[in-house]
Amino acid sequence: MGAALSTGAIVAISFNCVIALLILILFLILFLILCKACRTPSCPKNNPGTEVDEAKNEEKYLLQR
Numbered sequence: 001m002g003a004a005l006s007t008g009a010i011v012a013i014s015f016n017c018v019i020a021l022l023i024l025i026l027f028l029i030l031f032l033i034l035c036k037a038c039r040t041p042s043c044p045k046n047n048p049g050t051e052v053d054e055a056k057n058e059e060k061y062l063l064q065r
Helices: 007-039 049-064
Strands: none
Touching: none
């Protein structure tokens, strides 16, 4: 009983391994991009310096009136 794989089966397995590796690299890149996006503040009101800036802007507006 021969349990040898044909050439077509070996090529298919190799091709599937390459595709799986490319998919893993793609997910790794997407994960790194999403992590970088999560670290950057999306809303400027979350920054501690904006409260001071808002107070200065309000003061300038009140002085102009």
